[in-house]
Amino acid sequence: MPGVLPAGEPVPTDGSLPASARASVGDQGFGVYVHVPFCASRCGYCDFNTYTAQELGGGASRDGYADTVLAELALAARVLGDRPPRRVETVFVGGGTPTLLPADDLARILDAIDRTWGLAADAEVTTEANPESVTPASLKELRAAGYTRISLGMQSVAPGVLAVLDRRHSAGRATAAALEARDAGFDHVNLDLIYGTPGEQPEDFAASLDQVVAAGADHVSAYALIVEDGTRLAARMRRGELPYPDDDVAADRYLAAEAALDAAGFSWYEVSNWARTPSGRCRHNLLYWTGGDWWGLGPGAHSHVGGVRWWNVKHPTAYAQRLAAGRSPGLAREVLTADEARMEEVMLRLRLADGLPLDVLDDAGRAAAARAVADGLLAAPAHAAGRGVLTLRGRLLADAVVRDLLP
Template sequence: MPGLLPAGETIPVDGSLPTAALTSVGARGFGVYVHVPFCASRCGYCDFNTYTAAELGGGASREEYADTVLAELALAARVLGENRPSRVDTVFVGGGTPTLLPAADLARILDAIDRTWGLATDAEVTTEANPESVTPRSLAALRAAGYTRISLGMQSASPGVLAILDRRHSAGRAIAAAGEAREAGFDHVNLDLIYGTPGESAADFAASLDEVVAAGVDHVSAYSLIVEEGTRLAAQVRRGEVAQPCDDVAADRYLAAEAALDAAGFSWYEVSNWSRTPAARCRHNLLYWTGGNWWGLGPGAHSHVGGVRWWNVKHPTAYAQRLAAGASPGLAREVLTADEAYLEDVMLRLRLAAGLPLDVLDPVGRAGADRARAAGLLAEAAYGDGRAVLTLRGRLLADAVVRDLLG
């Protein structure tokens, strides 16, 4: 089943955390993630924790959602107490489609986070959006509320590819929305692409890259299409209505993305992410990738504080009911062992252009790194400086390199 959560251990009703976890709050930065689970329609490839109005069946109110999130924020403030972070470095509102909520609600949530813990003066505040879910007026309102960054789900410039992906926006709408965001004063604008969709030609993807570059955005994310079990796309593939995505085609598309974006002045900083400048990198995601702490608000949201990771109940109705009863919406949690923390550190930091310090590797990992370097999967110069950094070929085989380093 898609989206199944691990069993974990029971969370106390009040959401309290072990003392050892509380003492390290903010040690590597602190972020807040807000999950907005609403979508106007469900894309066939998506297995995220999202719901259309028909799927909710009246079981949760979009109009009351901001108040429910604020109830969890109040609980989080009680849990962290005097161990509160000194500041919030990043806020990321994801989904779903966050911009289905009124801009005033998104503003109210951000203001409450600021009043609860205090936003850093240079805080990065991101919202995701579908291109058809924003207007110049709503974008101006979000910018005025303090949102500094927007991530738009473009996916493709090809109408045929958008149709296969069940996207509702027109082929040109994402580019127009990016321009509107820039005019509204957003510091950073990202466009998301998906490559390797069945039926997508090399020319289709090249056209998508051309449009992204011409849009003047300063960040691009590009992900290979993955067919997740339980999705409509998986059923179509199983019935033979849609072809299974091809790994070789996906590799070709990735190389095309790297070539086009590099030529346009973008640099990769994570395997699937490119930015024009270091300042344009997504600091919230970097916090995830480098072991920082964050509190996840919303149904199905994950949190991590001081080596303790937990996740909320998935359904918006169950989430709201728990908070209304004064209880934590947390479903379960796990305390990361030293081995688990090591595994995640290697797996995540190796994907970064900054690389993984070789001195964090155990003997098995160092032997695996030596093999990867000899095979041309790790950069020679960085290796000499004590870091494992993937080459372009290494990025194509990143999962295999990670497996080798972990033994």
């Protein structure tokens, strides 16, 4: 949940949706996102909608948070009314650090989602976690509650890199937590990596990739460091304490990730994501990338139902106050036009290994796709079959390719 929310039209006090949106909910799949905004400390690079105890102030706390989320879930059930979605296919609990909540609270939230809409028999249920925020006992509790997947914020195994990022866990803790999750019975384990941190050496990133493989993870997300305005890391760079990230270094790291993960049996399925098997792909994120519907619970959470997108007020106190007063916590919303929906489809689907159906492009876009094939950015066989699929070089330049395909 990024720190800056866009503008939009007001959300009705009762959270009601246009009939057209309710009529199609779940047609392209339905998931639930739960935002847990609490962190033990703030990482220097993070601008997400998260709060430490010192930042939170009065009027909100971890203790009553699960009950507040359940109040929004009850509102969601009223909004969807007699057209509930098909069974929930994915649940993703993100943050923040969701596992700062007691495992019992995370279990209660999942149980309430199941009682409200019903979980599909094969539902994917993910929680994010920091490596230091879980134990073998808490992981077993989460697995027993129905969580099937865990996403651990590893970022790096190099102590110097972790220090620059203000990460609190030790270099080996993420690997240990991943192994503990496997022992607890989690079907799928993801490890997040960040590359291109100032001071990171090639051997640092290579060691991180080696540890991902050794930990038995079946999914890896790897992202170039982005320096966001307003973060402690950005301030340090402005003062000259640290150099800014280098694009050429980031490209080298990406190529190193692709080579190492491919050799270990992983395949990319989205520009920044790799899985060992198709079943290891994050189905919740695929729901986002392929135009599905989801209800986002929690402060700052975004939702999308039937072409309507809205976002909640950011601060946990304001979020709780609105729900206590019987009001929607939605701050603003937008109804996507056909052109906006098509633009998002191009931007998101082109990042997938399955590629973009070229028939969604206009004549200029299809001509640009042909040029991208000639330039080695899109794969020729896929293009001949009517799909745009990024080559490895194209993945490095994905944003530029998207810009060329759109008017």
